[in-house]
Amino acid sequence: MPELPEVEVTRRRLAPLLVGRTIASVETTKDSYFFLTKPPTLQLRLVGRTVRQLNRHGKYLLAELDDGDRLLLHLGMTGQLFSSAVTSPRLFSAKTRSSLTREGPPEFKADKHTHLCLHFTDGGPSVLFRDVRKFGKVLLLKSGIEDRRLGKLGVDALRATGRALFAAARARKVPIKTLLLDQAVIAGIGNIYADEALFLASVRPGRSARRVTASECDRIVAAAKRVMKRSIVTGGSSISDYVSPDGSDGGYQKERRVYARKGLPCLVCGTLIRRVVIATRSTHYCPACQV
DNA sequence: CTGTCCCTGATT
DNA sequence: AATCAGGGACAG
Numbered sequence: 001m002p003e004l005p006e007v008e009v010t011r012r013r014l015a016p017l018l019v020g021r022t023i024a025s026v027e028t029t030k031d032s033y034f035f036l037t038k039p040p041t042l043q044l045r046l047v048g049r050t051v052r053q054l055n056r057h058g059k060y061l062l063a064e065l066d067d068g069d070r071l072l073l074h075l076g077m078t079g080q081l082f083s084s085a086v087t088s089p090r091l092f093s094a095k096t097r098s099s100l101t102r103e104g105p106p107e108f109k110a111d112k113h114t115h116l117c118l119h120f121t122d123g124g125p126s127v128l129f130r131d132v133r134k135f136g137k138v139l140l141l142k143s144g145i146e147d148r149r150l151g152k153l154g155v156d157a158l159r160a161t162g163r164a165l166f167a168a169a170r171a172r173k174v175p176i177k178t179l180l181l182d183q184a185v186i187a188g189i190g191n192i193y194a195d196e197a198l199f200l201a202s203v204r205p206g207r208s209a210r211r212v213t214a215s216e217c218d219r220i221v222a223a224a225k226r227v228m229k230r231s232i233v234t235g236g237s238s239i240s241d242y243v244s245p246d247g248s249d250g251g252y253q254k255e256r257r258v259y260a261r262k263g264l265p266c267l268v269c270g271t272l273i274r275r276v277v278i279a280t281r282s283t284h285y286c287p288a289c290q291v
Numbered sequence: 292c293t294g295t296c297c298c299t300g301a302t303t
Numbered sequence: 304a305a306t307c308a309g310g311g312a313c314a315g
Binding site: 001002003074075077078133136137181183190280281282 | 307
């Protein structure tokens with residue numbers, strides 16, 4: 001489940017593969033709502049373009065092109081962006097691994113879930129966007145055009161402050177976890193890291209946001225940053241669907257303290273971790289440590 | 292603000 | 304065969 005750390009790891013690994021290279025051709029699967037920009041338009045506008053840089057805001061990736069257009073990429077739930085030249089095939093799932101070439105250096109052969117392939121004029125590795133469930137998005141933004149979904153985003157989680165969270169929390173009576181997941185407040189936090197941050201801050205996910213104090217907001221944001229930075233360093237979390245661009249899975253899943261640990265003892269006090277549903281998302285917390 | 296839906300694969 | 308997973312847009 002790609003959240004900010006997974007998207008940032010993807011950005012770092014993909015940037016050297018994109019920046020400075022010129023797109024020679026574009027291959028896509030058939031049109032679907034995955035393509036906010038239709039495949040023929042993508043072909044028309046991408047071919048011949050050189051990528052200037054690859055940026056990230058929250059869970060969005062933005063490739064800036066030499067004509068000022070920007071290619072917006074969102075991984076959704078199951079999106080994977082990676083090089084066709086796979087360096088660690090053993091870490092792909094068995095099924096995905098079957099799409100690797102047999103002879104020579106491992107290369108990923110586009111399967112039916114590979115919706116976008118960017119090939120480059122230098123003949124080097126291609127960039128592939130694979131997404132089994134198609135919750136991901138591809139959108140080409142014309143130069144100077146702003147996008148509503150980007151405009152709505154709050155401050156990136158790595159730059160967020162407790163003060164900003166507190167300001168939003170005072171006006172809302174939703175559960176604090178719902179607020180953490182609201183990309184318009186803080187961009188980049190998803191279900192896993194929301195649970196982890198609230199655990200580290202000792203705040204129950206279901207508590208009304210307006211009953212969370214300023215110092216608790218400080219703790220929550222600090223914890224969210226800490227846990228996400230740590231996750232970036234270890235290569236991103238990997239529950240089941242996330243694959244780094246080099247084909248490896250992430251290391252952070254070993255570090256989860258509450259997420260998907262229902263019924264297991266709290267690592268701090270031994271109380272059994274509880275699972276509830278908040279904002280239609282599975283939510284995990286320690287009933288003793290978190291108040 | 293909450294509920295529904297998009298989609299497919301794994302699990303029950 | 305039914306249920307679950309959930310990011311985010313949208314309807315109500």
